[in-house]
Amino acid sequence: MQGRLKGWKQLAADRRKSVFLTLIISYMIILLLPVTLGGFFYTRIEAIMIENANSSNTAMLEQVKRTIDSRMKEIDQLTQQIAFHPKLLRMLDQRGDGDAEQNLTSFIDFMGDMSRYSKVNSFIADSYVYFNNSDIVLSPKMKTDSHTLYQGIYNYQNLTYDQYKKQILLPYHSRFFNPSEEMTDGQGNSIRMITYVQSLPIGEKEHVAGAFVILINEKQITEMLANIQGIGDETVFILDADGTVLMSTAENDQENGEIISYLKKLDGGLSGKGSLEYAGTGQVKGQGQGLASDMMVAYTTSSQNGWTYVSVVHKAIVLSQVNAIKMWAITVVMICLAAGGVVCYYMAYRHYRPIRDLVHAVVRGGGTNSTAAFPKNEFELIKEKVHTLFEKEKDLETTLSRHALVVRTEFLSRLIRGHVDAAALTEQDLDFMNVHFESGLFAVLLLDIDDFSEFSQQNTEREWALMRFILSNVSVELLEHKSYLIEMERDRIAILVNLPTGDGCDTRMEAFVDNLKDMMDKRFKTKLSISVSDVHEGIERIQECYNEAVFAMAYKMIKGQNTVLYYEDVQKFGQSTYYYPMEMEVQLMNVARSGDFVNVEKILNRIYEVNFQSGGITPEMGKCLFFDMFSSVLKLLGSLNIEHNLVFNDESDPVRIISKCATAEQMVDQIKRLYKQLCEVVQEERTDHGEQLHRKMTDYMQEHFHDSMLSLTMMADHFGMNASYLSAFYKNYSGRNVSDEMTEMRLNACKRLLAESTLTVSEIAQQVGYSSNIGLTRVFKKAEGITPGQYRSAMNHESG
Structure with a gap:
């Protein structure tokens, strides 16, 4: 007996070991796969960086070539003019x-x-x-x-x-x-x-x-090369058509000579456009003394004069970041491999433990008491146990089918109340509940039994059950669509209707409601209240249909018993909010900031008309609206830094201005009065402020007109304004453009210097805010009809 038990333990240990090894090997493969891919990609980094550097250097050289060719063309033109x-x-x-x-x-x-x-x-x-x-x-x-x-x-x-x-x-x-x-x-x-x-x-x-x-x-x-984007650590050479180096940007004469010697040794020289590499011995910046470095050479030749432009850069500089990243990556990969091995072992053991526990549970509860009863491994044992469970599930389904009606009713009751995750339902789930929907359109009807005293004088549970049975059968008989009835309460039945696709569903629903009420009233002397939801698509919206039907039935207390209530109609009763959107509030506040009470009053009239004349707002919502509008006044006072007593007339509690009004007309009048006082204060402050602002702008231009950088944008930044607004304000206040005012100040100073000093026109141009005498001459001639030199001559002639 002990020998058999020992053999069973050894066999179970071997099987656990095999499953555990399978799990840990799987995790190790998953761990090594991205590491392998990462190693492959890292081998491509250097080639990609070199290719990108060559492309960048070639593009930079093309820009250098175009610039210098343009200047050389100008030199050729100058030579032709002189020669x-x-x-x-x-x-x-x-x-x-x-x-x-x-x-x-x-x-x-x-x-x-x-x-x-x-x-x-x-x-x-x-x-x-x-x-x-x-x-x-x-x-x-x-x-x-x-x-x-x-x-x-x-x-x-x-x-x-x-x-x-x-x-x-x-x-x-x-x-x-x-x-x-x-x-x-x-x-x-x-x-x-x-x-x-x-x-x-x-x-x-x-x-x-x-x-x-x-x-x-x-x-x-x-300096031109330094200003071209892309030139950094590169050394740029310019060679003429014979291969002679005209100039270079090399800082080190030894390195310069080495590169020039290499370029001269090239078979056939450099022509066209391309790139190459050679082993250099120059010092790499930041790498220490005496270290050799491969050089990357990019070149392009001008078709205009045959000059060749060459860019040389140390390969180590281009790949410095890549090499640093590689070292970090190798370190991180080694750490990740070590940590990943530990994690793989832990995860494999963690995921194997439930299998081990499950196997022990199967062994203990499944009657397995010998090695002969064990399958080859744990998975087969679990498979066998699951197969047994499926057999038991079939037996359970057979038992449940005998109670299908009760199960279906309970399921539908939870479904319409939203206690079932409708989105997760499958066809198999519905088949199991014996529920079949022909389309995706649904509606819910609630039938409330208001009074059946003429049909039966007794008010017992038996009579209520009989009435629910009669109502259910009549409903099924009259309703043409696929439907399911659920008894919700003693006096209420819910009908889940599955409507076919196509037009006319609402008409057929109305016909069913009318026929049902008529039959129950005439044949069974029973009064019904019926509520009907809107039609919605999708099983997940069945709860929404039920909620709409319940909402509509609540209006029975207003409409009375023995009524038909459609959700489409009752949802229009009363207005649950008011019309005062954010856009309209912003528009109202902007108009008030400008002191335009006429347009403020138009907006307030529009708000009042929409909410109280066109809409059906309740008194409570009306008060909320006016308090919201009152808060807009408070916001304006805060943003404009206006004292409250200037608008509220020393009212200690401004909220009482609205709360003490008895009617909406009184409230809107009070709001208008507040806005009118606010606009008057804004207009008064605007007059003084405008005069001060215009004087400050004029003084600022007088102090800085000699600065060639002075512009409308510079003034707008100084005064913290939008440039368009500043220009419009100055034009409206003074009748002149800012640029015209600057030009006049500069020309007046220029005339004074021309008449009183011996400065050249170029020196005067710099002192009055022009970068060159060409700009000053153009503006001066346009304004005065003569050049500055002619003006000085005329002034000297008059004084002589």
Whole structure:
């Protein structure tokens, strides 16, 4: 016996172990699946980041290319204008002879033209024309010779004077760009310049008469690159068509030389648009000294001048965040795996424990007392037990079918009261209750037995049961639709009607009600009160039908007994609320804020008409309406900071103003009186406030008109107003626009400075609020008909 018991325990332990292992392996697979997928996705992060970085760098370079190409096109246009200038061509033909005064005049005129032409491009630091025969240099600002220009103005640190002449001025050059080089200007400042050279005349290779030279400040290009979105840690190179590096943004000369050396070694150079990588040895920012870093290179070539724009960035910088995330991810994954293993074991044990307990319960209660009685595992044991339970359920259904009528009546009684979750009912549930609905349309009728004394003089339970039986049978006989009767109380029967789809349901219901009342009155001398709900769709709305029927039956105390009450009709009796929507309250308060009592009165009349003349509001609801309207007055007083005694006439308890009124007419009159006093106070305060506000705005413009940033928006922010409202207020109060007032102040100050000072027009423009003399000249000429310079000349002539 003990041996058999020991064998049973060992077998049960083996079976439990097998189920437990199945559960824990399943949980481990679920745990490892997202970890595996996460590892796969992390391997794709680096490639995606590199691809995104290359795309971003290429897009940035395209923007750089378009910007610089546009500026270079302007330089080409300037070169064409200078090279083919008639005065320049005449001066190039001269051999140094001729009238000196005439030559000087020609030089001065040409220098003035150069000054006008050179302002079209912000890249141009300076430009000059060199004449070979006379060694004269003409720039927009001066006339000198090449030696003076080299020694005192633009001294190339890497070129001697002779090299400067031989490489820059004397040879034939066609749209030649000398790479950026350090030079010292006349004040001793060190600057980097790109030198553009075009020999003159254009196309004359044998007889070079001169050269047109443009100096491009590298700082201007660098600042432009810094303002382009996307440029961060990248190093940008600009190469000409021959692969010569014109300039770069590299901060480290060693790194700069390494990258340039790599670019020169590329087979076929860089052309078109693309990206590549190479192993660099430069220092990575923030990574320490001496660490090698792969470099990512993106490039694009201009079709206009053949220049190539190259972006170089350390790969480690692009992937720094990815690498940090990977380290964190690996750490988190390891922690999750350790914790997940523990959780998997716990969850497997937790979910196995009910199975173990169930098996023990089956063993104890199912008569299993030997190893031979055990199936192969716990699941088969449970399956066998469930099969047995199903057999018992069938037996139970057989027993319940004998009491189907009682069960169905109880079920329907709970259904119409809402004690059943109708949304969860299935066809099988309804079949079990022997309930069948032909459609989804339902209505509920309540039949109250008011008086059957003429049919029976006795008032016993037996007589009441007999009357309910008669009423139920007559109802079933007369009602054409599928229906179910439920005895609710001694004198009340509910009928759940399942209506067919289609028109005419309401008409047939009315016919049934009329026929039922007529038959019960004539044949059985019984008085009935009947309430009928609206028709609703869906089993879950049966409770709503019942509630509507109960609501309608409650009006029997008003209509009397032996009546038919339709919910559609009784729901209209009386108004359960009042009409004072939020939108109308906001409109009323906004009109009152402006002091417009005429429109306030119109709105109040409309509210009164809708609620008391057109509607059927009760006295209680009327009082609620007026207290709500009274609260709007209190809100206005608080938002406008108006003293209460100015509107309530020192009334200690303002609520009494409404509560002591006996009629609605008196209440609305009191509300109108309050709003009228409020509007009068608003109008009085608005007059003083408007004058002060206009004076403050004028003073503010007088103090800040010299600021070029002064605008309507700036004033609106200062005064805490909407810009449109401020503009409309100023125009309505003074009859002038804010912009016209600012312009007049600036022009008056400009006239005074033109007449009383020796400042230039550009300096005056900055002092009176214009960013350049061009804007001032345009506005001044539009207002006065002449330019500022002409105005100053006229004033000097008058004073002379």
